[in-house]
Amino acid sequence: NNCGPYAIGFDFPYYWYTVDEVIIGSNGYISFTDRDNYAHPFSVLPSEARPNNLVCPLAGDIDFTRGDPECWYWSNDQDTFVVSWINVAEFWPDPGQADSTHTFQLILTAADSNLFFMYGEQRGHYEGGSGEYVIGMEDVSGTVGLQYCKTGMPYGNVFHPDLAVRFYAIPDTLFEFYDLGVQSAMAEQSIAPVYFTGDEVLLTAEYRNNGTHPQYDIETRVIVRDPEGTELWRDTIIIASLEPQETVWLEYSPTLAPAMTGEYGIEFRLYVVDEV
Incomplete structure (x- = not known):
């Protein structure tokens, strides 16, 4: 499920537009506009299938009824917004893993239009059940985006403790989009x-x-x-x-x-x- 929208506290430049609020999904993602639930089977990014306008630091089958999970958001109301998922458990635990849980964070910085995915303690790798997870981002239409990793591919991009992934904007004054x-x-x-x-x-x-x-x-x-x-x-x-x-x-x-x-x-x- 998801909750919100919550005010970011400032205008965040995202693709060719700005956003000022987020909807936070329990499955490890946010959307800037869409309340549809992002769940199994998780579509690739980008995808025109709703929900759209997604940012996914670690979107997967997460179960907030297991263990002692937490989710927090914070803003300095000027240029930095943070969402943290702490000790969140997989719906299907990693086989042989007593407490298959994950801690990760999303940071938005308006000054440079950057997005940071930060990874803390990781126990298990979504290997049970569907085993699917998605890391990446997409625009409001689901036609423009960037997928960093999906279900372990490419292997070199698999998430792990102390990993930090930065998405940064490259201005394109010739870009046109009609929607x-x-x-x-x-x-x-x-x-x-x-x-x-x-x-x-x-x-x-x-x-x-x-x-x-x-x-x-x-x-x-x-x-x-x-x-x-x-x-x-x-x-x-x-x-x-x-x-x-x-x-x-x-x-x-x-x-x-x-x-x-x-x-x-x-x-x-x-x-x-x-x-x-």
Whole structure:
């Protein structure tokens, strides 16, 4: 599972954008925006499969119900943010290892846009069960990233006590990236709401320009279906422009008043008008 978001305390430059909060995953990772759980089978980095915007100092099957694990975060509210996973146990213990546990840390430093992965005491190497772990990072779209190690490969990058891994930024003024997306639907982080029959339900969505350039004439659409899958109506709103990293919440009409019990389908879409 995961928790947050927690404020970093400053704007951290990450790829071509900045972030100011983190969601901390019990499986040894953070995401800057995505609350979906990163779990077995762990996808490679980068991957368009959610969650995205990941930083993984040691993402694997971790069980916080075993032993005496701890997870802490700290910020000086200026330029340094730290997350520590201490004595966290594998869900599948390393065969023959009485207490297969790991201690590691993530450090973000804004002054140089660096990420540090620091490794303390290590007992076992995720050799039981699935045996999978991932070390690396990716961007908000899951298309740009860097994987340092996955499940022992390459062998020379296997984590060990006293290891420190530094990720540093190489500026690229020619880099271009175009991406629009639905950031949240119906509620922040798209948490599924529950309503009663006859309630007045506002249809809202948050859209974000994740790219490096402004986008114009963005057509957004909501499609509403009843529990039987029958389309009830659709509505369209045009966003005149969105600057890079800008977000906007839209409210569609009419409101939904559920007439029957069950699961209603509310689908949000967007298009760049020139590309439709």
